Amino acid sequence: MTTTTNVRVRFAPSPTGFFHVGGARTALYNWLVARQNNGSFLLRIEDTDRDRSEDQWTEGIVNALSWLGITWDEGPFHQSERHALYNDAITRLIANGHVYACNCTREEIDARIKARQTPGYDGFCRDRNLEPGPGKALRFRVPDSGTTTVHDLVRGDVEFANSTIEDFVIVKSNGDPLYVLAVVVDDIDMAITHVIRAEEHLPTTPKAILIWHALGDIPLPAFAHLPVLVNEKRQKLSKRRDRVAVEDYRDLGYLPEAIINYLCLLGWAPNDGRELLTVEEMILEFRLEEVNKSPAFFDEKRLDHFNGLYIRALAADEFVRRAMPFISNDQVPWTKNQFDQEQFFALAPLIQERITTLGEIPNYIKFLFSDPYVIEEAVFEKAILKDETGVEILRAARSAFADAAFDHEPLKDILISIGEQFDKKLSKTQAPIRVATMGSPVGLPLFESLVVLGRSKVLARIDDAILIAERSR
RNA sequence: GGCCCCAUCGUCUAGAGGCCUAGGACACCACCCUCUCAAGGUGGAGGCACGGGUUCGAAUCCCGUUGGGGCUACCA
Numbered sequence: 001m002t003t004t005t006n007v008r009v010r011f012a013p014s015p016t017g018f019f020h021v022g023g024a025r026t027a028l029y030n031w032l033v034a035r036q037n038n039g040s041f042l043l044r045i046e047d048t049d050r051d052r053s054e055d056q057w058t059e060g061i062v063n064a065l066s067w068l069g070i071t072w073d074e075g076p077f078h079q080s081e082r083h084a085l086y087n088d089a090i091t092r093l094i095a096n097g098h099v100y101a102c103n104c105t106r107e108e109i110d111a112r113i114k115a116r117q118t119p120g121y122d123g124f125c126r127d128r129n130l131e132p133g134p135g136k137a138l139r140f141r142v143p144d145s146g147t148t149t150v151h152d153l154v155r156g157d158v159e160f161a162n163s164t165i166e167d168f169v170i171v172k173s174n175g176d177p178l179y180v181l182a183v184v185v186d187d188i189d190m191a192i193t194h195v196i197r198a199e200e201h202l203p204t205t206p207k208a209i210l211i212w213h214a215l216g217d218i219p220l221p222a223f224a225h226l227p228v229l230v231n232e233k234r235q236k237l238s239k240r241r242d243r244v245a246v247e248d249y250r251d252l253g254y255l256p257e258a259i260i261n262y263l264c265l266l267g268w269a270p271n272d273g274r275e276l277l278t279v280e281e282m283i284l285e286f287r288l289e290e291v292n293k294s295p296a297f298f299d300e301k302r303l304d305h306f307n308g309l310y311i312r313a314l315a316a317d318e319f320v321r322r323a324m325p326f327i328s329n330d331q332v333p334w335t336k337n338q339f340d341q342e343q344f345f346a347l348a349p350l351i352q353e354r355i356t357t358l359g360e361i362p363n364y365i366k367f368l369f370s371d372p373y374v375i376e377e378a379v380f381e382k383a384i385l386k387d388e389t390g391v392e393i394l395r396a397a398r399s400a401f402a403d404a405a406f407d408h409e410p411l412k413d414i415l416i417s418i419g420e421q422f423d424k425k426l427s428k429t430q431a432p433i434r435v436a437t438m439g440s441p442v443g444l445p446l447f448e449s450l451v452v453l454g455r456s457k458v459l460a461r462i463d464d465a466i467l468i469a470e471r472s473r
Numbered sequence: 474g475g476c477c478c479c480a481u482c483g484u485c486u487a488g489a490g491g492c493c494u495a496g497g498a499c500a501c502c503a504c505c506c507u508c509u510c511a512a513g514g515u516g517g518a519g520g521c522a523c524g525g526g527u528u529c530g531a532a533u534c535c536c537g538u539u540g541g542g543g544c545u546a547c548c549a
Contacts, residue, residue, distance in 0.1 A: 012549090013549090014548080014549045016548080016549070046549060047549095048548090048549080049548055049549070051548090052548065052549080053549095102547090106546080106547080117474095118475085119474075119475050119476090119545070120475085120476095120545080137547050138547095139547095155478070155479095158477070158478080159477095160476075160477075161476085164475075164476050164477095165476085166545090168546095169546085169547050170547095171547080172547040173547060174547080176547085178546095178547070178548085178549090179548070179549050180549090183549090198543095199477095199478065199479090199542090199543060199544095200543055200544070200549090201543095201544090201549085202477065202478070202543075202544080203476070203477060203478090203543075203544040203545075204544080204549090225478085227478090227479080227542095228542075228543070230541095230542080232484095234541065234542070235542080236542075236543070262485090265485065265486075265498095266485070266486095267485090267486095268486095269485080269486055269487070269497095270487090271487060271488080272487085272497095273486090273487065273496075273497045273498080274497095275485095275486090275497080275498060275499095292479095292485095292486080293478075293479060293480090294478090294479050294480060294541095294542090295478095295479075295541085295542060295543090296484090296485065296486090297484060297485075299484050299485065299499070299500085301484080301499060301500055302484070302485060302498080302499045302500080303499095304499090305498080305499055305500085306499090308511095308512085312512075350511095353511070353512050353513095354510065354511040354512060355511085356511095412508070415508075416508090425508090426508050427507085427508060427509070428508095429508080430508045430509065431508090431509070433508095434508085434509065438509095440509090440510095441509065441510085442509055442510040442511085443509070443510065443511095444509090444510085444511095445508070445509080445510090446508055446509070447508075
């Protein structure tokens with residue numbers, strides 16, 4: 001694709017709901033093509049349907065793309081602001097006879113379809129020479145014979161018999177242009193060279209081509225129809241049915257670079273098996289012609305894997321920088337005053353190597369800041385009350401911790417020797433201490449955590465645990 | 474129903490007629506490492522939808538079947 005013409009692509013979402021990962025993948029592929037050709041990436045908001053478009057969704061699209069690092073060179077354009085352009089095209093299409101006015105109602109059309117047993121509009125108004133105007137839609141006069149071929153970069157040539165294409169509406173009876181017209185007019189106006197979009201648009205492409213030709217002798221762009229992303233039931237991802245909004249993943253603590261990497265691999269892969277790709281490598285190596293033809297399942301498990309890898313690859317200071325929004329929001333189980341940044345920093349490296357999303361961080365450090373401090377009854381029961389030695393271990397540790405050097409090696413040695421008294425392995429001995437001080441049988445390494453928690457809190461919590469244990473006896 | 478697209482482990486994929494006894498990754502299982510949990514390491518199980526061709530030779534090419542999907546609006 002190292003052409004002499006300037007490559008211009010566009011991402012053209014409709015602002016009718018959450019911006020989902022399928023749209024992000026389409027945007028990414030467009031963006032990669034633009035970047036690898038030193039071309040331009042345009043953002044165009046397809047809001048010709050005023051009833052369904054809302055500003056909040058446009059905002060969501062813009063925010064999500066920015067967050068992902070998919071930058072646009074021109075736009076965002078809004079089709080709702082470009083009516084003059086469409087009207088001009090409509091005037092020309094009326095003048096050259098490619099469209100005609102139609103006042104059939106849906107009911108009438110359906111009744112005739114039922115009677116004829118053939119689908120599609122029957123061309124009732126084709127030769128009635130109705131005067132175009134309010135209350136009448138405009139339909140495109142599709143040739144009765146011949147074929148329209150879509151030359152598709154990922155699918156090859158796809159042929160449509162014109163006889164199977166109905167005379168479709170391009171302008172509503174209220175004068176608003178329809179998507180299929182607006183897209184063509186805009187793509188021509190914006191000199192788009194590559195139309196890269198999801199496969200669901202393939203059936204309307206011959207219509208677009210017909211309009212294209214009707215508008216004059218204008219070279220067609222290259223088309224590329226990407227396989228759709230599907231859910232576990234292998235249905236096209238839908239913003240209504242599937243919770244896959246890009247912003248949700250951001251809020252859950254996924255890294256944009258991990259999402260980009262994963263999305264890039266959904267439908268394309270380098271042939272040497274590499275999976276961790278930098279954006280630079282994607283730009284260099286991605287090929288539209290190599291994109292797969294079949295639908296791909298958006299597998300959150302696999303995304304998790306990539307996210308974990310990317311989190312672990314972060315430099316320590318970068319990790320805490322990215323973590324901050326997730327530990328200083330108002331959903332966290334501690335107050336601003338209770339939070340101690342230094343304590344978090346001290347444990348951060350240990351957290352970094354065991355999480356898959358940044359949203360998991362609070363759970364790992366709530367034992368430090370959360371107050372009052374609560375231990376689940378069942379957990380307490382299992383780790384401390386289960387047998388006699390539970391409390392004994394707590395007592396022994398309590399007295400040894402009181403005047404030990406409070407560092408992880410000495411603390412560990414103490415627990416090992418306590419374990420020897422009771423003939424228990426360290427893995428068993430640590431459990432009651434862990435639950436008493438950290439509130440959970442699983443979590444960060446114990447001794448490092450105790451050091452950061454501090455001697456006084458550790459002793460106090462062990463005292464509390466002993467007290468509760470004695471009371472419940 | 475009509476038009477169109479698609480078909481390699483459960484999932485994402487490598488594979489452009491001999492390099493395929495089909496490779497990698499996620500998930501799964503086992504073991505190792507280990508203060509818990511992870512992470513990491515090693516190993517394992519698991520696939521060319523089916524049937525016909527073409528060819529000396531087919532996961533790869535052709536046809537059909539089956540299965541899945543998309544579209545079928547005065548939505549995009």
